[in-house]
Amino acid sequence: MQISGLKYGAQLLDLVEFPYAPFLTADANKEQIQNMLAQHKKLVIKPFFAGGVGKKGKAGLVRIVDNVEDALQAKKELYFATHHYGNKTVTANGVTFEAFVPSEIEVYFSIATSTTHRKPIFTLSPFGGMDIETLPPDKKQVIWIDPFIGLKSFDITNALMDTGCPEKFISPLVQHLPKLWGLYDNYGLTTLEINPVRMMQADNRIIPVACDLKAAFDQDNPAWKRMGLPSTIFQSDITPFEAQINQLRTYQGQSDVLELNPAGSIMPFMFGGGANSAATETLGSSAIFSSDFGGNPPYEKMYDIARIVFKHWLKNASVLLIIGGKANNTDIYITFKGIFDALRDHMAAYGRTPIYTVVGRGGPNLVKGMFYGKDILDTLKLPYKMFGYDTSMIQVLEYAKRIDQWWADKGRKEYEKKKV
């Protein structure tokens, strides 16, 4: 859950009265653009992406213009701009026209969690506007924050002085930057990055102005909901399948899924964070999604998860895989009952889909759970293999991959030929 840009970033900054560059959204008319140009001389035009844009931001997708025609042309070019990060491609859905703020320096400021310090930290540099990681250590300062006090003015002053910030900018920054702790701490943020902050001359005063913003939210902290951001802006982060599973998210029992390859052929029900990590790695692109359904989910939740999984993926899948180590607390019977009841009900409603089931699992009520699955698979006339937890989980995963391959090549046809 991330946002980037001023369109919604401004809403965050308003909460703590932190100044930001005036801007217009994509629905601005020519006259409004003209007026803004008349006032600020130049405009910075950026594509708007719902959700996050990765670590590197929107580099290369920013235009600076000084007339309406160029502004409209830039809007045309950037409105549906695409941006790649990791293995993801995102498409813009609009632009912002931001006032160009002349400034002698650009300041980088962020608040984040540091696992090295095991504390929140702020990072500050008067050499902002670029990737902070490329800056040499003497040009940036990383300072830990006492969460019960927040950002301390003297820490900011010292950091700016140590990094060679011109003196005239120190006081305005010290006045405004501490406000950002209130934003970070009260609204469920895990990262807040403002880059750049430009120093705007207003009469005799200098005002730091946020010209871009990135924020990431903790989905386990409901405080972000207080900001009133439209939930649609996070939708690009998740697929419809993920969204449906996420609705089941409660503190009891995981319901985490990540859609990996919609063209894959293994539906892996993974149990436990470790199994999630190891299984996703071993299955590679065969896995349609990655999941963690551990944490002893109640029956109703497991049934709903499985129902959604089958609704989305059963038709084109080859293997139903249930994989996990020896569960400590997750009741195998309850989870298997949820999965196989959903399978039975799905097939009763939509017809039988040939699928091979592979199970590698251990834990409380294991045999009872396995037999629950066995009885239902027997009535559905579907083939299966269930391995004890004294089998290496990785070997079960590799076996499932081989079954998956064979099922696609020959197995499914042979099964259909048998007319069971």
Place this chain on the structure above:
Amino acid sequence: MRQQKTKPFPYYVGVHSLEELVTRDSRVCVINILGSESRKVTPVSHEYSNGNIVAGVQYGRKGVLESKRGDIPVFSSIRDVMENDIFFDIGVVYLPPLAVSQAVAELATYNENLKRIVIVTEKVPSRDSRNIRFVCQEAGVDVIGCNCLGVANVWDHVRVGGALAGDHPEEALRKGSIAIHSNSGNFTTTIAEYLRTAGFGLTTAVSSGKDIYIHFALPEFLYAAQNDPRTKAVALYVEPGGYYEKQALDWIKERRFGFNKPIVVCVTGRWKKNIQRACGHAGALAGSGDDAESKEAWFDDYFGVPAFDPRNPVVSKRGVRVASIQHFPEAMRAIFDVIDEEPDFPSSGDLSLKLWISDNWFKLPAELDVPLVTAMPPYDQQIREINKQVGANYLRQNMSDKSGASRMDPRTQVSELHGKSILDLSNYTMEENIYFSLAKVMPDPADLPTINILLNLFFKMDERRMDLVDVARSNDCTPNAYIGSQIALIGDKPLLRKARAATAFLIDMIREFEIDDLTKEFPAELDAYVVTEILTKDPVRKTPISELLLKEIKKCPKKSFPIRVLQHIIKLAESNGLEIRDNYEFYLGGLAISMFWKPMLEKRISRQVVEDAVTYFYIIARIVAYSVIDRKNNAFWRELIDAKVSNLRNSFTENAFTVLFNRKPTETELYEFKALIGLTLTNGPGTLSAKGAKESVSARNHIATAFLGFLTNTGLAHGGNGFEAVGFLLEQFDKSLQDPGDPNHTLNLTKMANQAARQYRDYKKMEKETGELNYKRIPCINHPVFKGNDINIDPREEYIRGEFKNRNIYNVFLDYYHKLVEELFNEGVTKNVFCVNIDAVLAVIILKLVWKDLHEGKMTPEMVQALSFTQFLYGRAVGVAAEIADHRDRGTDMDCRTPQDKVQFVL
């Protein structure tokens, strides 16, 4: 604020050696001890750890948590625990995520002896975890978690926190020389199991959690492992995200603390570098420098050797990285060779593919065909035992006001039985719905004749039984009472008991001998078993009915194996010149299995329901049989109860109609009757009728007595609005209406409705003027949910009206009702057009069905009322069967009792 520091760390660490992390002297207090997870896990920890849990907290409550080592006292707050002078030095937190940081603050505030806190809860906000760290650093308390399973000191036989190593911790936690630190709770146990195969046991197991904040992280773990004389090597499981490992290795290299024990580490999660959102562990989301590859490189650099290759096992004294957790045993063995140490105990087993359960009919190519192996004890025994079990199993719970069978959708007000709306069910016959209420699926059409035979069979009785009913009727008993008087006598009569025993015998036999669709020949052992158990040389009683059932089974065209089993037993008896003991009951039980086997194997229904199926059929059929209103003049009923078997194949619905209306139904009437039954099947578990049955089950009564509970909980109030509607319509229509089903009637319904509306308007005005606000309402119009629009519709009524239209069924009374709500609006009596509600549908159908008889004097208004009530009992009896079966499956004894603190004394 200044922070505490413990050398060599720039922060507070209270553990010098892993020996001290938790010990047999640790005393534990568990917060939220009676929560659903803790309630199960804590007693296991307590028993494994020599009874070290001295108290629990359940906010606002007091009590005890039972365990085999004695009760654990439960207090209402941490302050309460302290005030009772209970010493503890470790807190375990099981609270929901948003409450965790508060409990930690409370623990740190009130208990100065506190050394550690283990936080099991997952999904704790990162902000709260950060605050927890600050509070505990200041208080000098180590934190393990959040989102972890806790820690175990295997040498001291102590585990603290969550369900580390499951419900039999001694299986995975064997004493040895390895200390595990794992980001995954499950892998803590799994790695321990894997290491055990190579002969390695544990000193310590730490499930660290993998949130963004890991409070007991690798630097302090390795430091404490170094200082632990028991630990010879360390096993680590690491996921991407965070710099804890780099910091630990850097500090070792910088000699901030000494560390010279070997490490075997597995880093997984290379794939996670491409994701932007955590899946699984919240903290397993990498930035640019802390992805899995980076972490692998940190360790490889430290070890000075590449990742472990089992074909060419090269390790260093510092250790080695394994690419997958399955290589832990081999890598650890190679390490022990290098450090010249022996494993802790002889190796046992390996991690090769061990197939425990498999289908036995779909051949795989040789390279994929894995042989079945006997599972390790105790699972081998469990497999043998569980293989005999069949059918759905439910967790028993308090089922008061709860149902797994029925519910009402508060939005649509449409009730459902087993997920099907009563509107849908009103399209099915009574026999189909009886089967459905038990099996949760509609019957196979091939089974319908058998269902009808069984139901109709139970009409047969000695008419003298009805003398008691006559007495009851002469005493003005209502239908529920006079029917109930007979149902009460059923108890668990031998017929039902023996049929149940026969069903149970057949189920056991089928599972014991593993007979299924693929069985071509029955084993000789089965034959011997059958001969011994149920066949006899003695003559047995044969009746026309038992002979009919025998024929039915012999010629049954169904190919399902339960029928084949029955046919085989009959053949076996005949070929050996033997008889089947209690043959009639055996055939009944056998037929029940043949009909209910599939839903039982599909786990839709429990074995108990199948065993009781004959009982349910018997009771419902008897309710209909005893309900006849004018038996002296009802020739149809007389034929149904007599000893002849010729009429057993009729539809049970038709028979029920003839019992009630004393005539054969037309096709239209049969549909209307089905609709009546379907619509009255259920109104959810909160209804009086369902509660009566459920409360009786709760008191552990026989099924027949539970039906009696339902019957005694129905009464004249049940048809209330519907009866009033019948009365109201009788005032509006006279004998000039010949046939209420004729759309070409000559009545001017609009005019009639307008007249009634005007009359009502005047009546209402007069009542108001005289100050009487409790004036009479027109029955069956308006509804608390379906109101407020310009024109209002009760969707249930609309559905039935649509079905009538599709079938060209006309009902003048319903038509009139719709005209009436319009005219009430036109005359300004109502501020919008009210809906005609579902009760009106019941009333208009009943009135239509009895109209002719009523006006010909064959029926009196009192008889119409009894008939209407009885019809309601038919429908509800079918639905109640599902409630009784559900409560018997899921409920507990006395669960419908109201606790003392919930009852009130009223002056």
